[in-house]
Structure formats: structure tokens, C-alpha cells
Amino acid sequence: MHAKITQMLFSVIDELNQLRPPDEHLAKDLETPLAGDSGRLDSAGLINLIAVAEQKAAAELGRPLLLTDDRTLSQVNQVFRTLGTLADYIHLRLNEQNDG
Amino acid sequence: MEIKTFTVVDLKTALVSEDFWLTKTLPITKHRALSYCRNPRAAEDDPVLLVAYQDIQVIGYLGILPDKIFVNDAVYKLGWLTSWWVDPSCATAGVGAILLFKALNAYDQYIGVSGVSRTARKALHASQKFMALKPLQGLDIRLRLNVTRDIPRRLPALKIFRVLFKIFDEMMDEVVNLRSFFWQQRNNPDQRLTFEYISTIDEETDHFIQQHHQDDLTRKEKSDLNWIMNYPWVLSAPLKDAASKRYYFSSRADRFSYLGVKVFEHHNEMIGFFLLKVRDDRMSVVYSYFESRHATSIIAAVFQHALVMNVSILRLYDEQLVAGFSDLGCPCWSAKKNSREFSLSKVFADIPLANYRLQGGDGDLAFY
Numbered sequence: 001m002h003a004k005i006t007q008m009l010f011s012v013i014d015e016l017n018q019l020r021p022p023d024e025h026l027a028k029d030l031e032t033p034l035a036g037d038s039g040r041l042d043s044a045g046l047i048n049l050i051a052v053a054e055q056k057a058a059a060e061l062g063r064p065l066l067l068t069d070d071r072t073l074s075q076v077n078q079v080f081r082t083l084g085t086l087a088d089y090i091h092l093r094l095n096e097q098n099d100g
Numbered sequence: 101m102e103i104k105t106f107t108v109v110d111l112k113t114a115l116v117s118e119d120f121w122l123t124k125t126l127p128i129t130k131h132r133a134l135s136y137c138r139n140p141r142a143a144e145d146d147p148v149l150l151v152a153y154q155d156i157q158v159i160g161y162l163g164i165l166p167d168k169i170f171v172n173d174a175v176y177k178l179g180w181l182t183s184w185w186v187d188p189s190c191a192t193a194g195v196g197a198i199l200l201f202k203a204l205n206a207y208d209q210y211i212g213v214s215g216v217s218r219t220a221r222k223a224l225h226a227s228q229k230f231m232a233l234k235p236l237q238g239l240d241i242r243l244r245l246n247v248t249r250d251i252p253r254r255l256p257a258l259k260i261f262r263v264l265f266k267i268f269d270e271m272m273d274e275v276v277n278l279r280s281f282f283w284q285q286r287n288n289p290d291q292r293l294t295f296e297y298i299s300t301i302d303e304e305t306d307h308f309i310q311q312h313h314q315d316d317l318t319r320k321e322k323s324d325l326n327w328i329m330n331y332p333w334v335l336s337a338p339l340k341d342a343a344s345k346r347y348y349f350s351s352r353a354d355r356f357s358y359l360g361v362k363v364f365e366h367h368n369e370m371i372g373f374f375l376l377k378v379r380d381d382r383m384s385v386v387y388s389y390f391e392s393r394h395a396t397s398i399i400a401a402v403f404q405h406a407l408v409m410n411v412s413i414l415r416l417y418d419e420q421l422v423a424g425f426s427d428l429g430c431p432c433w434s435a436k437k438n439s440r441e442f443s444l445s446k447v448f449a450d451i452p453l454a455n456y457r458l459q460g461g462d463g464d465l466a467f468y
Contacts, residue, residue, distance in 0.1 A: 035194040043186060043196025044219070048226035050197065055228075068201040076194040077101070 001094065005087045006030065008060045012052045013083070016045070030084030036077045046080060053086075063094055101159065103198055105206065106149040112137050125187070126346040127151040127161035135331035135467075140323040142166040146179070147206040152186075152195045160186040160195035164203050165464050167212070170319045171451050178210040178444070179203065182464040183349045184220055196223060204229065204445065213443045214463020221441075229445050236440040236458055238417035239425060242433040245272045246381055246412040279431035280407050287428065289400040294367055298360040300326050305362055305373050312389035317456040320387060325375060328386075329358040333467040334379065350468055353379050358386075363401045365394070372398040376405060377466065381412040386461030388418050399424035417460030440465065 010028040017025045026032050026040055033039050035046055050067045057065035066072070072079055072089075079089045106114060111133050114120040121130075128136070128149055136148045143166070152160035164179035181203060186196045200223065204211050213224060224230050248265040251258055258265075284290065298305060306322040313319045337344075337352040344351040356379050363372040372390030376383055383406050390398045399421045406414040416422050417440060425435070442458055460466075 035192055037192075039192035039194075041194075042191045043194070043200075044223040044226045046194050046197040047200065047223050050201075051226060051228040068205065070202070070205060073103075073198050073201055073205075076198055080194060 002087065002091050004061060005090050005094075008056050009053065009083055009087055009090075011060065012049060012056055015052050015056075016049060019048070020045075026083075028083075030082060030087060032083045034082060034086065035080035039080075041080075046076075049080075053090075057090065061094070063097065065090060065093065101193065101195065102153045103202060104151050104153065105147045105202065106151065107145050107147055108137055108139075108142050109144045111148055123153075123156065123158045124346065125158040125348070126343060127158050128163065128183075129333075129343050129347050129351045131331070131335060132163075132333045132351065135327070135333055136163070136165070138327055138331050139166060140321075140327050141168055141177075147203075150199050150202050150206075152190075152199065154190070158187075159190045159193070160199055162199040162203055163464075164206070164211075167318060169212075169317050169453075169456075171317075171453065171456065174451075176210060176448070176451070177207070178212050179207040180212045180214060180463045181216075181220075182467075185348050200224075200227065209445050209447045211445045212463060214465050215440055215468075216443075224443060230443040231446050231449060233442040233444060233453060233458065235442065236417040236460060237419065237422070238415060238438045238440065238460065239422050240436045240438045241406075241414040241416070241425065241430070242412060242435070243406055243414060243431075244276055244381075244410070244412040245269060245433060249381065249412075276407075276431065283429070283431050284404070287400055289397075289404050292365060293397060293401055294364045295401065296362040296364070298362060299329055299358075301360065304370065305360070308362075308370055308373055309389050312391070315455070315457050317453065317458050318462050320459075320461075325360070325387065328461065328466045329360065329375070332356060332358070355380050359405075361401065361405065363390075363394075363398060365397060372401070374398065374402060375461065375466075376402075377461070378409060378411060379468075381410075382415060383409060383411040383413070384415040384460055385418065385421065386466045387459050388421060390420075392420055395420040395424040396428060399428055399430075403428070403430045415460070 013026050013028050034041050041049060054065050054067055057063055078085060080086055115133050142148060146166045148164050150162045151158055162184045163182040165182050166179050169176050169178060213230065246269060248262060248269050251265060301322040334350050334353050334356045336356045340352060359376045361374050361376060362370060365371045371394040374388040375386050377386045385402055416425060442463060
């Protein structure tokens with residue numbers, strides 16, 4: 001599942017990069033910083049990432065994913081620190097759905 | 101980072117607290133906070149202000165204006181976003197995103213947006229949660245040139261020619277006065293129309309508005325218009341005070357006022373009501389109520405007020421007033437199209453909104 005999530009996030013990055021100038025393209029790497037002190041995304045960028053990730057999770061993983069609930073918003077800088085931390089968080093949330 | 105949500109009750113407490121006003125950046129001014137607290141469409145537990153704090157300093161905020169929209173017999177509560185700010189040094193901290201999504205969650209996704217900045221528009225578009233409504237297509241009518249104000253604004257180096265600009269303006273004003281004199285002779289609004297000015301909505305006006313607001317999306321009532329007139333967000337003041345230097349949205353202007361104008365024809369029949377907002381040298385009609393057959397008389401009345409109140413620009417949003425202006429041949433230097441954008445969140449997608457009228461003061465636009 002983690003590999004699928006990573007693949008899904010890489011396709012999110014592809015879509016985001018289409019709207020960014022070439023010198024601001026995000027690398028498809030789990031270490032790519034997103035939000036926080038060394039983050040690469042401003043507010044609009046992060047909002048776009050969340051919207052596209054939710055859409056692609058439904059389309060590519062066949063699972064609904066909500067990244068705008070209060071639980072996620074209360075830990076934005078941890079969840080969105082890097083692409084890897086986001087992948088881990090999505091994995092956790094999808095597992096919780098399974099358990100639930 | 102900590103996000104605090106202020107409801108109306110919390111804001112009332114904040115108004116009398118000393119600590120709330122000690123931050124380097126203010127998330128709201130006192131008079132705007134008072135206005136939020138007196139909003140007749142807000143419940144005591146409605147969230148109206150979200151503030152992001154980092155080490156007790158404000159790094160972002162977002163105001164929310166509770167309102168209602170009316171479609172057929174249904175009433176929907178929503179919050180209009182207003183004054184969305186993020187400290188540029190925290191641009192990548194996710195503050196703007198958190199504020200937006202918290203606002204959406206606080207109102208079960210029932211959120212509206214009016215007249216946004218380019219940055220905010222980009223962020224809202226990115227969220228894919230909003231749909232644009234048909235924008236209001238209005239007119240900016242330039243009645244006086246006012247180069248004394250406009251040229252130094254664009255080219256500060258030319259400030260030294262201020263006296264010359266002033267002389268030029270006075271000469272041009274005489275041209276305007278002459279053209280207006282002939283226009284008034286031709287149209288005789290003084291002979292046909294009489295006015296009554298109000299600073300609060302009286303019973304007659306209330307009754308008149310209720311007869312003419314059925315097609316309005318927000319169907320403003322007596323209490324709403326009284327609130328707008330009596331709790332402004334911008335104060336008339338000659339200089340920036342300490343608070344306005346610490347707040348990043350408009351809080352003062354050299355001249356700022358509202359004027360309610362009742363229009364009568366043949367001295368006794370009330371044919372219209374409009375609420376004017378005057379900010380410095382600009383006048384806007386923020387709400388207007390009349391029947392189509394009286395549109396020409398109403399625009400004549402509006403235009404006459406713009407002339408005597410000595411404004412440079414008259415801004416209209418009502419399509420009947422815009423059409424009436426063209427028919428009336430009012431003297432002006434130029435008339436440029438303008439538009440006001442409105443968006444609602446996609447939870448409104450299935451609601452038939454297209455036949456309803458937005459007015460130039462809807463959202464938070466009456467207050468700026």
C-alpha cells in the first residue's frame with residue numbers, strides 16, 4: 001500500500017509542477033520539503049496539493065481521503081513536512097479506515 | 101503555531117481584554133470587532149475570527165461574516181470570508197491553508213467570498229472548493245478629474261506641481277459644474293423628485309425594502325442595513341492611528357460615511373431607496389430598491405447626489421442603474437466598466453442561484 005501511496009503522491013507532484021515555473025518544480029522524492037521552515041509550498045501551493053491529493057486518492061487508490069479535517073489541520077507542519085511524512089500519514093489514515 | 105477560533109462571545113470578551121490588543125500585529129481593529137459582534141445575522145456561537153499565533157505573536161488571521169442567503173422559501177446560513185492575511189515570513193508554514201479549511205469546517209463548507217485579492221483568488225481556485233457566481237457588471241463614472249490627487253499618486257516626483265494641478269482641477273470643476281447645470285435644466289430632477297435622508301431605517305423604508313428585495317440573494321432587512329450604517333469598518337480620520345498601523349486592512353479614510361436616501365416623486369409617492377457609501381472621493385451605491393419603471397428617476401437622484409457631494413468617481417453595480425445612466429446622458433469625463441466577483445463554495449452547486457440578484461454591498465463589500 002505504501003508504494004501505491006508514494007506513486008499517487010508522485011502523480012500529485014506531476015500535476016502541481018504543471019502550474020509551477022520550471023525552476024520551482026518539486027522533486028519526486030520522499031525527502032522533498034513541502035510545508036514548514038524549509039517548505040517549498042506557499043498557502044496556495046499547499047491548498048492545491050491537498051485538493052489534488054484528495055482527488056487522486058479517490059481515483060488511484062479507490063479510497064476517500066480527507067486532509068482538511070481538524071485532526072490534520074492541527075498537525076500541518078508534521079504531516080506536510082516532506083512528501084515522505086505525508087505518505088506515512090496517508091498510510092496511517094487509510095489503515096485506520098480499514099480497522100474502522 | 102496555535103490557531104484560536106473567536107466566536108461572537110469570545111470577541112466580546114476580547115474587546116474588553118487588554119492582552120488581546122498587545123500583539124505587534126492586530127488581527128482586527130476595535131471598531132471592526134464591535135461590528136462583528138453586532139452583526140444581526142450572527143449567532144453568539146458563530147466563529148467570526150480565526151487567528152494564528154506563534155509565540156504569542158499574530159502570524160495570520162481570517163475574518164468570517166455570518167450571513168444568510170434566500171432561495172425560494174429556503175434560507176441558507178453561510179460565512180463570507182473577509183480580511184485573510186498571513187505574515188509573509190511564514191508563507192510556507194501552511195497558515196493560510198489552515199485558516200481557509202478551518203473556516204470551511206466551521207461553517208459546514210457553507211462559505212462565500214466577495215472581491216478578493218489576486219493572491220487570495222489563486223488560493224481559493226487551488227482549493228477547488230468554490231464556484232464563481234455571475235459577477236456584477238458595473239460602471240465607474242468619473243465626474244471630476246482630480247489630478248491633484250491622482251497624478252502624485254502615480255508619479256510622486258510631480259508633487260511639486262501640486263499648485264498647478266489644483267488650479268487645473270478648479271478650472272475643470274467649473275466645466276463640470278456648467279455641464280451639470282445644463283443637465284439639471286434638461287432633466288429637472290429637482291422639480292420632480294424630493295428626498296429624505298436617514299441614518300437608520302424607518303418603518304416606511306423597511307416596508308418599501310421588503311416589497312422590493314424578494315429577488316435579492318441576501319434579502320437585506322432593516323436590522324442589516326442599520327448595522328452596516330452604524331458599525332462601519334472604516335472610520336473617517338485625518339491620520340493613521342496606532343491601531344491602523346498594526347492592522348493590514350482598511351480601517352480609516354479621510355472621508356467615510358453612509359447615507360440612506362429615500363426618493364419621492366410628486367412629493368408623496370416613495371419610488372425608491374438607496375444606500376450610498378462615500379469613501380474619500382468615491383461614492384458607491386451599495387444597496388438600492390426600486391421598480392424598473394423608476395430606474396431613470398433613481399439614477400438621476402444618485403447622479404445628483406454624486407455631483408453635490410463633490411466626489412470624483414461614482415460607482416454603480418445595479419444593472420438597471422447602469423442602463424439608466426447610459427439613457428440619461430449624464431455629463432462625465434469617462435465611464436469604465438468594472439466588475440465585482442463573488443464565489444460560493446460548491447455545496448451550493450445544486451441550489452438555483454442564477455435568478456437572484458447580488459448587490460454592490462453584498463459579502464463584505466458594503467464595508468470597504
